[in-house]
Amino acid sequence: MDQISPATAGATIDPVTLTVIEKGLQQVCSEMDLVHEKTSFSPVISEGFDRSNGIYSREDGRMIAQGALGLPIFLGVMQETTRSVIADRKDLVDGDVVLVNDPYFGGTHLMDVKMVRPFYYRGKLWCYLTNTGHWPDTGGMVPGGFNSTATEIYQEGLRLPPVRLVREGVMDDDIIRIVLANVRVSEERIGDIKAQIAALATGVKRLTALLDRYGQETVEAAMAELEARGERLMRAHLEAIPDGTYSASAFMDSDGVVDAPVEVALDLTVAGSDVTLDFSRSSPPCDGPMNSVWASTLSAVYVAFKHIFPDLPMNAGCFRPLKVVGADGTFLKAQHPRPVAGCAAETSQRIVESVCLALSTAIPDKLFAAGAGSSGNLSLGGYDPVKGENYIMYTFSGGGYGGWWAGDGLTNGCSSIGISKNQPVEVLEQRYPLLFERYALREGSAGAGRYRGGFGVDYRFRLLRGQGKASFLMEHGRVGPPGILGGETGLPNEIRIGRGEAVTIPEHLSKGEGYVLTTGDWIEVKTPGGGGYGDKAARDRAAIEADAAKGYGL
Structure with a gap:
């Protein structure tokens, strides 16, 4: 062309x-x-x-x-x-x-x-x-x-x-x-x-x-x-945002190696139809695999604006008004040989979260509270003695979306950077030596608000035969998805591993690897609920009664 x-x-x-x-x-x-x-x-x-x-x-x-x-x-x-x-x-x-x-x-x-x-x-x-x-x-x-x-x-x-x-x-x-x-x-x-x-x-x-x-x-x-x-449509949307600088931070639970939060810090400046996103206050490169390569960081910014303005088409013209700076020297612009396994599935969602939190006071009628913000990455690899073959199961899970200006958050929604869906448990059970004992709505996980968040999911599976090794790379295990405009935080992610009589919680809460399972051992995951939008005191009485009648545990 x-x-x-x-x-x-x-x-x-x-x-x-x-x-x-x-x-x-x-x-x-x-x-x-x-x-x-x-x-x-x-x-x-x-x-x-x-x-x-x-x-x-x-x-x-x-x-x-x-x-x-x-x-x-x-x-x-x-x-x-x-x-x-x-x-x-x-x-x-x-x-x-x-x-x-x-x-x-x-x-x-x-x-x-x-x-x-x-x-x-x-x-x-x-x-x-x-x-x-x-x-x-x-x-x-x-x-x-x-x-x-x-x-x-x-x-x-x-x-x-x-x-x-x-x-x-x-x-x-x-x-x-x-x-x-x-x-x-x-x-x-x-x-x-x-x-x-x-x-x-x-x-x-x-x-x-x-x-x-x-x-x-x-x-x-x-x-x-x-x-x-x-480009013209994007600029028209941006011109409707009041000029100014808006700041927000979103936190990773840890990098998987050092048990301390990692910060995505954003200063977002709107000047007419141009937006500059400065990430220079973010944490330095981390030891573990939550570093983000530049392509993933840029793409997460684009996804955030696509969430805010869903009518944007998918072509490069929409990206032109956005200038991303300040990532050099931070964990958001990883250099070889930094590990990056979590960049697209997890770190990118904190970037999306930071953009949305920053703009929530500027254009509250376009924004929503934070969602589960994790892909819930879980892998189990092992040998099936009945089929006589090795296997690897990789699965992800949904969580609650944040409440928004016109209603409650979606329950069991996909990650903020995907449109993927849960793999059916029947398919997983057919392919791999395990049995799902529970896959349910996680009651009580939604953040309260004028419009509450959606609910996460609560699932548990048991290894039926052989031996397997499990690993997790998730997020929002330390603090749940935040609400906006007075809304409350959703419940954080929880992981439990049952091996024999012992029940283990990963040291890093949302991350861990090397968990060897034998026949009868189980894994339980409870994914985050979405944050609430607005003061819960303003919630409609009929909505409160409907939640109670459905047994949502709020």
């Missing part, structure tokens, strides 16, 4: 065609998502939807489109991944596919594995197709990769710089052998690899059809206009 003037583009394309092309680009990405989902072997992708696909500019990797079914945290991450691949690999040709999971090449944690494919139309490079899938394991010290005690990236798993996995349509068996030799349950990983490649191939087919139908010039003009409109 050569540079096209938005004004010229808008003058040469009619509104109907513009809308059709916009939806067509999104549909290309959504079909990629569906192929990725339906052909993956791992339940975390096929059932939990922990994946995303998108279209990116050939010039600088900026986002053109992402499917509505993709995870929001990948809004900015895959843009940065594509930019890194463009800069690093000048030798790619039609039919190549690059494999990369290096956090320092525009990534997140090692389990989010990206593939980038240059898309050629009529013999010329036209754009890049990029996707991400969460692999349940990429090696490392802990099954599942969420090692809460890692102190360097090498302990977290296999790290891949941009390597050519597919050469002109032919998969490189040597690369596959290296990958499969370094991960657990390799027969499952090869299925996930082929699913990602298939999703990109679907993108090639569908995008070619779109260009054949409307022509390159029309589609490129539409993309330029959509990007310009995205």
Whole structure:
């Protein structure tokens, strides 16, 4: 795509065609998502939807489109991944596919594995197709990769710089052998690899059809206009925020190694239609895996504004009015070889929380109290003696959303950086040697307020046979999600591990690894409830009575 003037583009394309092309680009990405989902072997992708696909500019990797079914945290991450691949690999040709999971090449944690494919139309490079899938394991010290005690990236798993996995349509068996030799349950990983490649191939087919139908010039003009409109819409929203500097802090329970809080400190300045987010007061780089790479930090900022202004389209134009500064020298701009396993799933949610808390007094009619703010990462790896095979279960869990200006928070909502869903317990029980004894609403967990928060969940499962090793990397275990405008805090996360007669609570409350389970042992997790919005004294009497009648324990 050569540079096209938005004004010229808008003058040469009619509104109907513009809308059709916009939806067509999104549909290309959504079909990629569906192929990725339906052909993956791992339940975390096929059932939990922990994946995303998108279209990116050939010039600088900026986002053109992402499917509505993709995870929001990948809004900015895959843009940065594509930019890194463009800069690093000048030798790619039609039919190549690059494999990369290096956090320092525009990534997140090692389990989010990206593939980038240059898309050629009529013999010329036209754009890049990029996707991400969460692999349940990429090696490392802990099954599942969420090692809460890692102190360097090498302990977290296999790290891949941009390597050519597919050469002109032919998969490189040597690369596959290296990958499969370094991960657990390799027969499952090869299925996930082929699913990602298939999703990109679907993108090639569908995008070619779109260009054949409307022509390159029309589609490129539409993309330029959509990007310009995205920026104008974002600026219109920002201009409605009173000018000024708004500050807030959000706290991690610990970094998993040093048992002390880690602070995301934000000073957010609004000046007309420009916003500067300064994170310079945040904690320095930490010893444990809660450091955030730059791509994840940027993407978390974008996700926060998408939450606040949900009508924003998904293209790079929306990001232009946002300037993120001050992260150098903090744990929000990790440098090699800092460990980063928690950056995308947990630290990013504290960044979202800090943005929303900062703006809650400026635009209270657009904001909401803090939600559970944790993906509830739990991994269990072991050997099933009945099936005669190794397994790795990675699961995440929902929690309460915060109360908002027009109602109570959602119960058992997904993390603030995802649209993933809980994997059905029936599927987990079928795949792995365990039994869920409880999966219920966590009564009494919501923060009180004029509009209360939503409830977390309370689940417990027992290992039925064999031996397994469990690890946790969660958040909001020390203090629950805060309320706003006088609303109260939701209950914090709780983890208990029962082994024989002993019941253990992790030293770091929300994090821990190396818990060996044998037959009959169990794990219990209670996820946070959302914070409350407004003074609870202003809550409607009928709402209070309805909560009591439903036995919510408030």
